[in-house]
C-alpha cells in the first residue's frame with residue numbers, strides 16, 4: 518500500500534516510516550496539517566491509507582481530516598481509510614478524531630504489532646469496499662443495458678433523455694428524438710422461430726449502432742422498438758440521420774442460416790419545441806408519428 522503519513526515531530530515520523538516500510542508499504546511524508554492536505558490532493562490516485570498526528574501546528578489533524586473528506590466528497594473520490602496517531606488517550610480526543618472522519622485511532626508510542634494489525638484491518642475494509650463498488654458498477658450496468666442487444670435499455674434511455682432535455686433548455690440548443698420499429702417483425706418469429714427473431718433484433722441493433730453518431734443515444738426500448746436521442750440536432754438533421762438508418766437497414770438483407778430477411782423499419786421523429794418541451798411530450802409525439810408511419814404503409818419516416 519501507499520501510505521501518506523503526517524507527523525510534525527521528525528523522529529516520530531521517521532520511526533513510523535521505518536515500521537511501515539519494514540511491513541512492505543511505500544510511504545509519502547507530510548510534516549503538518551496543511552501539507553498532508555496538499556499531498557493528498559496531489560497524489561490521491563496513489564494513496565491507499567493516511568496516518569496522521571492529531572496535534573499538529575496551524576491546521577490540526579481533526580481539521581485536516583475534515584478537509585480531506587470534504588475534498589473526497591466534492592471530487593467524488595473513493596473513500597480511503599484514515600488512522601489518527603496521538604499521545605493523548607483522552608476519550609474526547611478519540612471521539613473528535615473519529616467524528617471528523619477518521620476510521621481508527623493509534624496511541625503513541627507506536628507499537629509495531631498494533632500498527633501492523635490496524636493497517637491490515639484497514640486494508641481489509643478498503644478491499645471489501647472496492648469489491649462492493651465493483652459489484653455495484655456491474656449491477657448498474659445490468660440495470661441499464663438491454664441483455665439481448667447490448668444497447669441501453671428504456672430506463673437508461675429515459676435518464677439520458679432527461680439530461681439532454683435539461684442541457685437543451687439550459688443552452689437553448691435543439692434536440693430531436695426518434696422511435697423506430699421493425700416492420701412485420703412478428704412474421705420473422707412466426708415463420709422462423711424466436712431464435713431467428715432474437716438474431717434479427719441483435720443484427721438490427723448492431724447496424725443502427727454502427728451508423729450512430731458519437732453522442733447520440735441509441736436504445737432498445739421495447740420488443741422490436743428502438744429509440745434514438747439526437748442532441749444538438751434539428752428536425753431537418755434528424756430526418757437525414759433517420760433516413761440513413763432506414764436505408765442502412767433495408768439495403769442489405771440479414772441472414773439466419775440459409776435464410777435471408779430484408780428488414781425495414783418505420784420511425785417517428787419529434788423535435789423539442791414549445792409543444793414538445795417535456796420527455797413525456799417528446800416520446801408521445803414520436804410514438805404517434807411512428808403509428809402514422811405504420812398506417813401509411815411502413816418502411817418510412819414520419820415527422821411533423
Ligand SMILES: Nc1nc2c(ncn2[C@@H]2O[C@H](COP(=O)(O)OP(=O)(O)OP(=O)(O)O)[C@@H](O)[C@H]2O)c(=O)[nH]1
Pocket residue numbers: 665698699700701702703704706710711712713714715718739740741811815
Ligand atoms: N424474438 C423476439 N421477439 C420479440 C421480442 N420482443 C418482442 N418480440 C416480438 O415482436 C413481435 C411484435 O409484433 P407486433 O407488435 O405485432 O409488430 P410487427 O409484427 O412488427 O408489426 P408492425 O410493427 O405493425 O409492423 C411479437 O411477435 C413479439 O413476440 C424479443 O425479445 N425477441
